[in-house]
Amino acid sequence: MESIAELDESILLSREALGLSPPGHGDYSKILNELSWSLISRYEAQGLIEDLEESIRLGRQALALQRIGYPRRYNPLETLAKSLHFQPEHLDEALQLSRESVSLISPGHDAYCQNMMTLATILLRHHERSGASDKLEEAISVCTEALSSCPPTYFLHPRLLALQVKLAEVQSSSSSTR
Helix, strand or coil, X not given: XXXXXXXXXXXXXXXXXXXXXXXXXXXXXXXXXXHHHHHHHHHHHHXXXXXXXXXXXXXXXXXXXXXXXXXXXXXXXXXXHHHHCCCHHHHHHHHHHHHHHHHCCCCCCCCHHHHHHHHHHHHHHHHHHHCCHHHHHHHHHHHXXXXXXXXXXXXXXXXXXXXXXXXXXXXXXXXXXX
């Protein structure tokens, strides 16, 4: 987890890089996506709505620059999905984008575990908002699959384990209220 100072520096450097890159430059979309990711990370740490709104705006711009079929399109899809899932009115779109992102990468890919964790988190949020038990079951399945394909030394492994525990708690509480 990055510190706030590291996030602030990442945001500052990404903004500088954007200023130095014309919109048609090959890395422009990548820089937009990195800035969007840093903003959503800072939003998660500090809760500043401006960071969330800017992350969504930049995420949409980054995705618009990535044509369908581009090999790394999964990146802006995941970043935008992660940003959108914090707003209930965008939860369905976040789920659709996250599913698309996961469909573009294979289990052996270095981004697979992270994208699966994002998908499981969005499914959990969807369940919490709608009460849809199928979304909870899918979240559990996705998290289990992510854990089975993610080595124990992978940096996200502890967060996936924590998500699995949370999903089990939600499932337990959901089944006890029926």
